[in-house]
Amino acid sequence: MSETPVLLDMAGPAHGGQTVARLDGQVVFVRGALPGESGVPVVLDPPTKKSFRTGQVADVAAIAAPSPHRVAPQDPATVAGAGCSDLDIVDAAGSLELKRQVVLDQFARIGHLDFAGELADVPVEAVSPEPFTGYRTRVRLGVDGQGRAGLRRAASHDIVALTDIPGGASAQWSPALADGLAGELAAVELTPGAEVCVAVGDDGVRSAVELTTTGRGRRRASGRRVLTGTGTVTHTVNGVSWTVPVEAFWQAHQGVPALYSGWIADALADDPTAPGHVPGERGACAWDLYGGAGVFAAALTDAVPGLAVDSVDVESEAVAAGRAALDGRDIRFVAGDVAKKTDALRSRGGLEAIVLDPPRTGADKSVLAAVVKARPRHILHIGCDPATAARDAARLVAGGYRPAGMTVVDAFGLTHHVEVLLHLVAVTGDGDGTVRN
Structure with a gap:
């Protein structure tokens, strides 16, 4: 990244969470900026062969005219380095x-x-x-080499352990999904490299399972271990109830x-x-x-x-x-x-x-x-x-x-x-x- 920030005025949003600006007529996609902000200090990434540039807001406090919808980061998991909430700097109306x-x-x-x-x-x-926050009823976690469950870092396979996140949860998670989960999983011996699926039903009952894969090709085998609860949760929509395994698809x-x-x-x-x-x-x-x-x-x-x-x-x-x-x-x-x-x-x-x-x-x-x-x-x-x-x-x-x-x-x-x-x-x-x- 360049050492000296440039001041840019933001236009509209780009698909993917960035905001569009221009520098000497060239499009710049800026991470951490919001539409309509002006006088934004941006540290540019090194140029590539592409026709556009990319960059990152250098100092939020130095933005001359911040968006009225800008708020302090809302997700402690993102502050800790996880990549789950890439747009937690804007309020519900602005989002x-x-x-x-x-x-x-x-x-x-x-x-x-x-x-x-x-x-x-x-x-x-x-x-x-x-x-707007606290809405998510299911999550897939990774398990690091020390057997700790957590969220993946942005653009990485590395894990940010739940025990390293203030409160032990993402701001996306519903209270019933989040409360006590970090301690509950820390008390279980987990398999390094596995995935842990956690879900909570409409009745507030939570369950977690561990999914593992061993071998390759025809010798590839998958394992499922119920860690907490029954391994299923129940959701009800318009009077109909579905009982689904924790790892099955359901709207988040x-x-x-x-x-x-x-x-x-x-x-x-x-x-x-x-x-x-x-x-x-x-x-x-x-x-x-x-x-x-x-x-x-x-x-x-x-x-x-x-x-x-x-x-x-x-x-x-x-x-x-x-x-x-x-x-x-x-x-x-x-x-x-x-x-x-x-x-x-x-x-x-x-x-x-x-x-x-x-x-x-x-x-x-x-x-x-x-x-x-x-x-x-x-x-x-x-x-x-x-x-x-x-x-x-x-x-x-x-x-x-x-x-x-x-x-x-x-x-x-x-x-x-x-x-x-x-x-x-x-x-x-x-x-x-x-x-x-």
């Missing part, structure tokens, strides 16, 4: 607006969908689910499953005055792609009585929990790669909706092509990365769909991560049903 700008920028630049221009009539909401923020289920219900409400309302008879079926435990499949059947839902995902503990929780509903769990299973899904009577909740890399192009070909009345896309969500949206729009509403969700307070809920509806005379690059 939500920052992420809203990032999403709109990514959709405009990558998806060529301008919600401030040609799509200005499409409602765009931004939601910060409560609570305690309020998100109900929030997203409500969004699905609102999107499918048969209200002729609602934005994006699709006239005509309802379809008889729906698909929940990358469906996991089937929370969204349940939301679909709640939203449209009599709807038959196929939920597709690779076989996992979460899928098994969904089968048990939703037994008796017309929900069929189809195990396998989503890209290879769409031809086997129910579509007779027409498709009312398809829910897409792909991984951070976005949906496979062949999956998007199958969605367009199936021609549901509604597509409900849940994106956990704004760049790949924008790419997916562009392909769906090219296939004959139009955004009816978008919701930006700050589901990961204190971090740069953001989720995007996009409701698309089928249109006529727009596109030829082909998903393009």
Whole structure:
């Protein structure tokens, strides 16, 4: 890094938690800065062959005009060196607006969908689910060479032990997840190099398991040891309870499953005055792609009585929990790669909706092509990365769909991560049903 800071004025946020500035016309991505700040002392990283520079705020106290949303670091784990909360210097209102700008920028630049221009009539909401801190109900920890559980350092595999963090927890963690956890794990003999998964259910009951892997190739073996509790936790959404293993996928923020289920219900409400309302008879079926435990499949059947839902995902503990929780509903769990299973899904009577909740890399192009070909009345896309969500949206729009509403969700307070809920509806005379690059 250079020794002498340069003073820069910040523009808008960049995807990834940095802020954009310019130096002699060159773009600089600055860590630790916030949009709109001016007179920011920045220590530049050494130049590379790339067309932009990067840098770090040198002294927060020396910023001439700090953002009104700037706060002291909120996560003791980050102060101790862990990389879990890379945006803990902004309050809830500032975080939500920052992420809203990032999403709109990514959709405009990558998806060529301008919600401030040609799509200005499409409602765009931004939601910060409560609570902003203390929201996380599950965490994966590493175990260092001394057998201590902890969080990984930023951009490193090194571990910051919980016992070295003031309070022994991250500010992201819910009180029921955090209270006494450091001491509880310190009292257990852990395997160096293992992972420890900890989760707390809606009833406040916490459990932890250790996961180990030995060997390589065909001799690779995995082990699971319950450290505390039963190895499972229970979550309840809209009256349905799922009992899932601690290490199984479940939404990290305690309020998100109900929030997203409500969004699905609102999107499918048969209200002729609602934005994006699709006239005509309802379809008889729906698909929940990358469906996991089937929370969204349940939301679909709640939203449209009599709807038959196929939920597709690779076989996992979460899928098994969904089968048990939703037994008796017309929900069929189809195990396998989503890209290879769409031809086997129910579509007779027409498709009312398809829910897409792909991984951070976005949906496979062949999956998007199958969605367009199936021609549901509604597509409900849940994106956990704004760049790949924008790419997916562009392909769906090219296939004959139009955004009816978008919701930006700050589901990961204190971090740069953001989720995007996009409701698309089928249109006529727009596109030829082909998903393009």
